[in-house]
Amino acid sequence: MRLAIIxxxxxxxxxxxxxxxxxxxxxxxxxxxxPVKLGEGAINSGFIADRPFERGIAAxxxxxxxxxxxxxxxxxxxxxxxxxxxxxxKEFVQKVKRELEIExxxxxxxxxxxxxxxxxxxxxxxxxxxxxIVDIGGxxxxxxxxxxxxxxxxxxxxxxxxxxxxxFHPLSPISEKEKIEIHNYLRENxxxxxxxxxxxxxxxxxxxxxxxxxxxxxxxxxxxxEELTEEKTGYSIxxxxxxxxxxxxxxxxxxxxxxxxxxxxxxxxxxxVSCLLIDFxxxxxxxxxxxxxxxxxxxxxxxxxxxxxxxxx
Numbered sequence: 198m199r200l201a202i203i204x205x206x207x208x209x210x211x212x213x214x215x216x217x218x219x220x221x222x223x224x225x226x227x228x229x230x231x232p233v234k235l236g237e238g239a240i241n242s243g244f245i246a247d248r249p250f251e252r253g254i255a256a257x258x259x260x261x262x263x264x265x266x267x268x269x270x271x272x273x274x275x276x277x278x279x280x281x282x283x284x285x286x287k288e289f290v291q292k293v294k295r296e297l298e299i300e301x302x303x304x305x306x307x308x309x310x311x312x313x314x315x316x317x318x319x320x321x322x323x324x325x326x327x328x329x330i331v332d333i334g335g336x337x338x339x340x341x342x343x344x345x346x347x348x349x350x351x352x353x354x355x356x357x358x359x360x361x362x363x364x365f366h367p368l369s370p371i372s373e374k375e376k377i378e379i380h381n382y383l384r385e386n387x388x389x390x391x392x393x394x395x396x397x398x399x400x401x402x403x404x405x406x407x408x409x410x411x412x413x414x415x416x417x418x419x420x421x422x423e424e425l426t427e428e429k430t431g432y433s434i435x436x437x438x439x440x441x442x443x444x445x446x447x448x449x450x451x452x453x454x455x456x457x458x459x460x461x462x463x464x465x466x467x468x469x470v471s472c473l474l475i476d477f478x479x480x481x482x483x484x485x486x487x488x489x490x491x492x493x494x495x496x497x498x499x500x501x502x503x504x505x506x507x508x509x510x
Contacts, residue, residue: 198509199226200502201264203257203274204495205301207236207335207359209407209463210253212260213495214267217508223499227267231256232463235279236335236359245283254292261297273502274301275494277309278336278357306353309494310339313405314348316497317341320430320490327397331478332405332493333471335359339405340390342397350393356386356474358408358467369451371469376447379470383477394482401486402478404434406493408471411464413489415442418458425491434487436479443472 200223204211214227233253239246245253264272274293280286281303293301304312313332317323323345330341336357342350364382367375404412416422416438423432445457446468454465464471478484 198271199267199269200499201260201267201269201272202495202498202502203260203272203299203301204493204498205233205235205253205257205274205276205280206494207240207277207279207337207357208232208234208467209335210256210260211495212263213499214264214269215499217499217503223503223508227263229260229263231259234335234359236357236363238363240279240336240357240359241363243282243284245279245285245289250285250289253289254296257293257297257299261299272299273498274299275312275498276301276303277494278306278334278353278355279359281305282336282355306337306339307351309337310341310351310353311348312494312497312501313339314341314343314351314497315500316492316494317403317405317490318343318345319496319500320492321403321488322431324400326400328401328403329394329399329478329482329484330403330405330490331409331475333358333408333474335467338474340387342393342399349397352389354386356383358471358474361470361474362467365470367469370448370453371473376473379473380477383474384481387477391481399482399484401488402475402484404475404487404489406489406491408464408468408475409489410491411460411468411471412439412442412475414459414461415445415457416459418460419445430491432489432491434489436485436487439475439479439487443476446472 202213215223290301332339334357338356413425
């Protein structure tokens with residue numbers, strides 16, 4: 198069966214089309230993403246503004262053409278933070294169904310964390326020891342404490358990069374005062390995380406796709422690190438090199454960030470607050486080991502679907 202999976206994130210909409218069979222779990226046919234910025238201008242007001250609303254619908258029309266072109270047998274589609282928290286989120290879902298005949302399921306943060314875990318576990322060889330999996334979205338950031346067998350703790354915080362950017366509107370480059378303000382805000386809002394970190398004592402940070410892919414690409418582009426390729430799904434990160442690119446990002450103006458090798462245009466504005474969040478996790482929880490998974494929610498949704506429905510339904 199040919200399966201299409203749509204992930205309507207706050208910053209980016211993703212489409213993955215795969216063939217599934219009894220012999221092999223899946224074979225990728227098509228993969229694309231569109232930077233929609235669904236939360237632009239109103240994410241902290243709980244509303245999808247008119248222009249991003251229409252950008253989202255347009256992106257899904259574009260996806261529908263690819264789905265038809267590649268003759269997908271089934272479409273499963275998810276919407277996360279921006280849609281679930283918006284007063285007009287249901288209106289968005291209804292318009293998608295009416296215009297595109299696609300059933301868009303709004304999932305809560307717990308379900309999102311479950312699917313992220315499945316994707317990361319597929320991409321990387323997890324250990325018996327506990328890892329801290331972090332997925333930085335535009336609207337929410339998921340924190341998952343898990344090993345190769347199960348999730349021990351999970352929580353979705355409304356601390357996505359778009360929310361932080363809209364809340365603080367940092368200067369370009371960001372000032373030291375603003376760094377401290379964001380750090381203190383994260384510390385206050387991530388208070389529940391400190392107790393469970395002390396309990397489970399994770400041995401590493403696993404960064405789930407998104408901004409973490411950009412970390413791999415910047416380390417490659419600026420420092421000669423390993424290249425991000427489609428064939429490989431997991432990367433070990435040299436912490437010293439991470440801090441080099443993090444400092445490069447934080448000390449750069451927007452125009453200077455546009456020149457950083459490996460940084461894609463869709464992350465020019467949000468990479469600063471993403472790096473501040475990664476810095477916070479590494480420093481506050483004294484973690485000195487990091488890996489990156491290129492799989493996340495959409496791959497987890499594929500694994501979940503096959504495990505429940507089988508490869509040919």
